[in-house]
Amino acid sequence: MKLSFGGRFQGYTAKKFQKDLISGLIVGIVAIPLGMAFAIASGVKPEYGLYTTIVAGILISLFGGSKFQIGGPTGAFIPILFVIVMQYGYENLLIAGCMAGVILLFMGIFKLGGVIKFIPRPVTIGFTAGIAVTIFTGQIANFLGLRDLQKHQDFLSNMKEIGVHISTINVHSMLTAVICLVLLILTPKLFPKIPGSLVAILISTVAASLFYPDKIATIGSTYGAIPKSLPSLHFPALSIEHIQSLIRPAFVIAMLGGIESLLSAVVADGMSGTRHNSNRELIGQGIANIITPLFGGIPATGAIARTATNIKNGAESPFSGIIHGVVVLLVLILFAPYASSIPLASMAPILMVVAWNMSERKEFIRVLKTKTAESFVLLITFLLTVFTDLTTAVEIGIVLSGIIFVKHMSNHLITSKVMPAPADTNEKVDAQIANEQPNCPQISIYKVDGALFFGAADMFEKTIMAEINDKPNVIIILKMRNVPYMDTTGESNLLSIVKHFNKHGGTLIISEIQSQPRQMLQKTRLDEFIGQEHIIEKTGEAISLALTKLNRSQCLGCKHFAFHECHHLSNPSS
CATH class of the missing domain: 3.30.750.24 (STAS domain)
Structure with a gap:
């Protein structure tokens, strides 16, 4: 497929660049706390989320098929990446990310962008709601400041850990988390032009540093200092054994990344009146996910909330997405030492709000109320996502949808x-x-x-x-x-x-x-x-x-x- 840049930048002017600059700056500021929070929740160091935001964000805007798509780490990936890190380790996560990029690249080349759209809506709502529950409950420990918890791959074991260690609640962590949560809710209402997540993190971090320093866990105390630059290129050790063992998680990453990116592109089309190229979008996502792990970054996809923010702030072209990546890079170089002081309790409410916003609760309830076979598929997919894993949930959800479709169609002959x-x-x-x-x-x-x-x-x-x-x-x-x-x-x-x-x-x-x-x-x-x-x-x-x-x-x-x-x-x- 020929990647032509002329059409997306045709008639580009200095005035349009100014709009892209403002939008890219705002989205970049929004992306910083989210990138770190998503990385931490995925079981890796916070800087890996920033590396993903920088590298993948720039590449997706350059090579993707949506004019306003903002790429980077997203909440949807958290349960998958966490399980991969727990089961295979961080190095193998990088390999799985590269493999997923190759899968996405070939899906785009062979024009399979439209196939992903055939995944039934009850399945996508079910696993999205399940992911939201997993993210939300996964932040309870940081919100409460619980100590000495063992991380597990399954939901019930993690909930049991919270119950066993509930006596280790840290009042200072709770206070920090509540301050952050209140600011997250109030800032968009009082000051809609100011990124709420940035305000919440800054004020809650300053409050914790001034009034009760060394009383709560921070990024620095848990993960060490954040480096002030991108890491050098590192090629993960790849072998036939790696490919065989990681092909299933890589395929799941690719499928979810493809679904999420195309859903985000559709949202962008609706908001801007443009039309994305689904196959080219998959190619852009593939290129980004092949290269990002070479810099230590985790898998990336289109971020719906950041894409919407990009459009709302007047973006004119993919330059806004490129600028957003450059802004995060500059912040990393200039302010990385200060990020080490951010409390983990400040990260928890951000992810909880992300989970709440992505849960599609209204659609979930609406489909459930129909009391049809589709509502059964929705419920099964949701429960399997929470209590088993996303791969099993999607596979069984699609199979059940297929059976229902065949039964429905056979009755119509x-x-x-x-x-x-x-x-x-x-x-x-x-x-x-x-x-x-x-x-x-x-x-x-x-x-x-x-x-x-x-x-x-x-x-x-x-x-x-x-x-x-x-x-x-x-x-x-x-x-x-x-x-x-x-x-x-x-x-x-x-x-x-x-x-x-x-x-x-x-x-x-x-x-x-x-x-x-x-x-x-x-x-x-x-x-x-x-x-x-x-x-x-x-x-x-x-x-x-x-x-x-x-x-x-x-x-x-x-x-x-x-x-x-x-x-x-x-x-x-x-």
Whole structure:
């Protein structure tokens, strides 16, 4: 795929650059505390979140497919990255991040950007809400200042740790966290132009440093001093064993990163009136996630909240995202030593608010209230995300959605017997007439409505087969105008019907078949087996053909008069 930069910067002026500069500055300031908080919650050092914000933020803006996308570490990745760090270690997280980048890159190159959009909404709401619960509960210990907790991969064990160590509550940590939380809530309401997270961290940090220094855990006391520059390039040791053991977590990172980035791009489109390129966005995400781990950064994706902030503050082009990364780099160089004084209790409310905002609680409740199969999928995905892991939750959620979809679609395939009105010219057929008027003993017409696929093909075959049991020489017309799709299973069932007809001397005629089912018959050569002359464009012509194949001796004296020609066929001399 050709990456052209001209279109996104066409007509770029100094005035637009000023707007990008202001927006990039604001988003960069917003991204600093979030980057550190997301890294800490993921089980790695806070500076790794800043490295991700800088490197991935710049690369996603340069190579991505959304004009206003802001990339970096996000809350959605926290449970996944934490488990990977716990199970495989930080170095292997970097390898998994690179592998995820390669997967995203190839997904973009092979134009699979649209495939991710087919993940059912109940599944995305379910795992997003589950991630939000995991993030929120994961910050309870830092909010309360609990000590000596063991970190576990599963939710219940971590909740048990909180219960066991609840007696170690630190009042100073709670006070710091409450100050931060109150400022996070009030600042956007009182001063909407000022980043609430920055104000909350600064004031709560100053309060802790002035009134009760050395009483609570800080970034410096827990993780050491934050370096004042980006680390040098480091290539993780890669082997076949690494690839085999990390392919599953890498795939999960890639899928979630792709979903999150494209959702963010859609939000950006809605806010700005632009249109993103989903395949190019995946390529940009892939490049960013391949290179960022070389600088020690964790996996990144599109950040919905920061992207929205970027647009709201007047961004004009991807330069705002590049500037946001440069701003974080300058802050890292100039103010890194001061970041070591930030209390972990100040980070906890920021992540709790992020979890609350990303939880999609209103959508969750709305879908749950429908009490449909989709609400069951939502609940199962949510519970599995919280109590097992995201991979299991998404896999089972998608499988359940697939089963429900197949069941739903199979119920919508209707094969009904129809007949034309005796006075009609045979062009229009109706099921009601077939029920009310005598049917022709030799010709049956069936109208097929719905997709003829693996979930419904067997019932279709049984319906038609029931018509020809003990009825040799019967002629059946299949009106397939309302069959939009046929898969190989549907084709196989149709082949079985044709063979059975041929064996019993019957005739099958197909009318008004659509292009996709017709192409399927051509690819399998079933159309030749049926006979090209038996595949008719109009139902009236199909009926006329069927009438030529009647056993005329059976028509003599017949009083059914199913077709307007029957009067003559029943009594030729009249």
